[in-house]
Amino acid sequence: MRGRRPGKCDTRGEILARARELFQEQGYAKTSMRSIARASNVDPSLMHHYFSCKSELFSECLLGKPTDFVPEEIADEVFQTTPVGELGNKLVLTMITAWESPGVSAAIRANLMSIGEDRLLVSQLQAAIRGIIGGRLAARMGDIDHVNLRASLVISQMVGLAIARYVFVEESDLARMEPQEIAEIMGPTIQRYLVGDVGV
Amino acid sequence: MRGRRPGKCDTRGEILARARELFQEQGYAKTSMRSIARASNVDPSLMHHYFSCKSELFSECLLGKPTDFVPEEIADEVFQTTPVGELGNKLVLTMITAWESPGVSAAIRANLMSIGEDRLLVSQLQAAIRGIIGGRLAARMGDIDHVNLRASLVISQMVGLAIARYVFVEESDLARMEPQEIAEIMGPTIQRYLVGDVGV
Missing domain, CATH: 1.10.10.60 (Homeodomain-like)
Structure with missing residues (x-):
């Protein structure tokens, strides 16, 4: 324990x-x-x-504490100290590092899909994480538009990454790559979702 | 039936x-x-x-047939007839349309998370879809590099989108938007994963 x-x-x-x-x-x-x-x-x-x-x-x-995965702290670390132009890369790297910390790793792997069957839990988690990302983004970027949509887009790619890395384990390049490599590849996606032109 | x-x-x-x-x-x-x-x-x-x-x-x-969701046919439609510069937008729009066709919609919604618990099935589906996307991409683009990685990246964002749209139903902007709007927003991501610089 x-x-x-x-x-x-x-x-x-x-x-x-x-x-x-x-x-x-x-x-x-x-x-x-x-x-x-x-x-x-x-x-x-x-x-x-x-x-x-x-x-x-x-x-x-x-x-909740004590775990290594406290989204508020992760979001604070990313949004308060990272140059705006590097937010995407930093968020990807920080999330992978948190997911793979000893206190979180097994729980994520064991539960990633089965929690999806609990609608209430999914709804709570999604709303909580969207609020955390959106809140930090708004605090950092002032009057940025489409904050909720931006947070939802980030979550969609991060959930897809988590599944690619921890569920499609045998078949996915994304399961085998180093966190830093994935941050290089997905950073621009998350960067655009966070602060770029999302075309709406 | x-x-x-x-x-x-x-x-x-x-x-x-x-x-x-x-x-x-x-x-x-x-x-x-x-x-x-x-x-x-x-x-x-x-x-x-x-x-x-x-x-x-x-x-x-x-x-398999008869369903409205035959990935080979979807991939053929996208990769054979779409200008290269519009592949990302077209793939997103085509996938959402297929998912929401009458023959697929309920099955996707009912099963999206529970199939994830069947490791063999997940492995089969992921490998099949990666092969289909990768194969069509290579056929269209000749000697493009990192075909498997590109297909995995596309799958990661499309799986995340499916979860955002069909599992996070109550909380997600992505559940409520029109397919064409989502294609505008996610098209550039898929476009870069398919044919852009993925930084490796």
Whole structure:
């Protein structure tokens, strides 16, 4: 287990830690709220006191601390310190690096497709990430137009990259290339989606 | 049901027709070889005489005739008749049109994420589509370099677009825009992946 160990009274932290392990080992689809309750020594009927549903719990596992993948921090790192002309390349490289960090890698690989079957979770994650990217982009670029569309375009290419790299593992050049090579290739795409002419 | 009705002796066609209906109604994950056998009035033990596994049967349902989505024909239409400078825009528009044709739309929507859990199927589909795009690209463009990588890049953005449009339905601008608008926006990306400088 990564990160701080929850104290004896930190039931919520204990649930999160056990959930993270189970999602990583079994995948999202096969992990039930009941099994997480059992692993955490929490009465199943009390689980909803802490998390309203499995998708909320998973979101917290994926996006909350302690993990290496905190989209707010990734977005801050990219948008606050990178020259505007290098935002695309930097975002691609930073995302791949985060995805492949030890705390995230297995969870992403185990769950990338199965989380897609949970509509509520997909909707929450997509909205959250779009908001994070769009918010940072607007903060950096002032009155840039089409912020939501730009964020959606970035997400579409990054989701496609994640699938090409972690799901099409055996067949895809994109699974085998170095992060820096992919950043060189996809950087211009993300750069245009972020700050270029998107033609609408 | 779309397309020709199978004759009495066309057991293979009958299986395919029933499988297409079941995949569309229930989704890939929930449809078993046994339930397809039952719907087709074929002894379950004989199913493997016609199709070695569920992923092969699904590939045939998705990519074989009669459907509106035959990637070879789509690729031929795009690569044989489009001016080189318009390949990207045309490919995006043609793909969206095919995905949203009556015979494909529901099957794509029902199965886009659940097929991702079947590694063999994903591997087959990805290799098939990469080969189709790469083959047509090479035929049109002669000695163009990095054909496999270019095809993988195109697939990564098209898969991301499909997910943005059909899975992130409630949250994504890309779900609501007209196909022609998306072709204008993503065309330059696909154009560069197909025939531009990919920086390797």
